[in-house]
Amino acid sequence: MARLCQQANFELDDDVLDALRQAEQTEESPLGKDILRQFLENARIALEEQLPLCQDCGTAVVFLDVGQDAHICGGDLHAAIEEGVRQGYTEGYLRKSMVAQPFTARVNTGDNTPPMVHTEIVPGDRLKVTVMTKGGGAENMSRLAMLKPGDGRDGIIKTVLSAVDEAGGRPCPPLIIGLGIGGTAETAMLLAKKSLLRPVGQPSHDPEIADLERDLLARVNDLGVGPLGLGGRTTALAVHAASLPCHIASLPVAVNLQCHSARHREAVL
């Protein structure tokens, strides 16, 4: 757990680096191009010197896929995860960004706990642990829209475009856009967040969703927001969408934005 927190913060995955390199080649804004080049330079320094890519080492969002035939013996699994986060952030010189109470006494917990844990029971006998270290600037630009069924595909597109346009440079573009469509309010947002874990640019298996992803990526990059919001063609590196069935009255749309420093690591036990 501790190792996953640190690796996520020090090392960008190849899929993210490849997407940034590609963007650096195609970006038309000279300033935007130079910013992308410096992001790559930053990634190189962080890897070589094992330093945090970003000072915001994030909320530790943990996804647990527990095989239904796996048996976890002794101890308290959630306490163990929390201890891993504590060790990872303390020993790795990572920034501790969590406050204990959100609206009055915002006192830092001092060890970046608690993590936000999402547990799913899945077939099999393995335990998969995924850590996403999610920065506050991009998370703050999340959006949930409970659309009317009649708003349809166009409504989804408008929701995403306005979220990204209004966020501008705040969530540190170029972004990876997580989009959860359907389900209920809370499952839509979780779906959006989980979509961020896909390799950058890997399309959905569902042809209709994959088509929506392509359409949205082109439209988002026509907004002109660009790297850090200073203008350019690269506002997003990818759109990752997923859908769930939903109520006859509803069309939930959740947008969860990931900054260019897309950090996550997983381990299978």
Next chain:
Amino acid sequence: MRIESLRIQSPLDSDVVKKLTAGTRVLISGVIYTARDAAHQRLIEALDRGEELPLDIRGQTLYYAGPAPARPGQVIGSVGPTTSSRMDVFTPRLLEAGLKAMIGKGDRSAAVRESIVKNGAIYLVSLGGAAALTARSVRQVDVIAYDDLGTEAIRRLVVEDFPAIVANDIHGGDLFEQGKAQYRRGR
């Protein structure tokens, strides 16, 4: 848009500020102070009570940032900018009190943009998310106030060739608007 960087000294001279237009790239050397959400809250509370601030902000530069802890032998941990708009509610008060320059990421509110012009101030953006790179420009760090806030304490940084881009200038120029307008394609 200029691609060459202009070397400037912080605290910023008013004559220099007049020449810095949106889109100008700069390398800042000198002294800047970190302050983010919690420190801003306390600065404003101090002003409300009529108390003296822990630093004389007249003419100074604030950097919206909370660094990661330094490893042994390091001057400072990774230290990139945080989202400036969260400071918008406090900023006009500080500009009225003499604050000259701010460094952060993302755009500012209309009230802040107006206050920048009115008070002859400037807003710059630095490399959001490129915090390991940015830390290389920091030569010295001292906590000068609110140590109990940890990463959110006010730190005096001595920087050398700290890279930034002018976003909002004294003439009302706004790089966020200009940049987006230049690359936006209508549909």
